Amino acid sequence: MKTIIIVLILALILGSLFIISSNHYNLSTKEGRTDFAKTYFGWIGQLGKNLYSITSYSVKLDWTPKTS
DSSP: OHHHHHHHHHHHHHHHHHHHHHHTOOTTSHHHHHHHHHHHHHHHHHHHHHHHHHHHHHHHSOOSOOOO
16 A cells, blocks of 8 residues: 555656646746646646546446356
8 A cells, every 4th residue: 555655646746747847837936836736736637537537437348257
């Protein structure tokens, strides 16, 4: 369980670094921090939506073995 939490935290940190570097946000200004927060939490929301889509799709699949 610790490993999963550590990997999740590292992924979120790397995601934030990627967002900052690709959008050239200046976090020393209020505007830069606000723009970063909007982008970051939008990204987190999209991750949640994608996870929901993947989970709901996989639940609908037929996982029982086929008999010949």
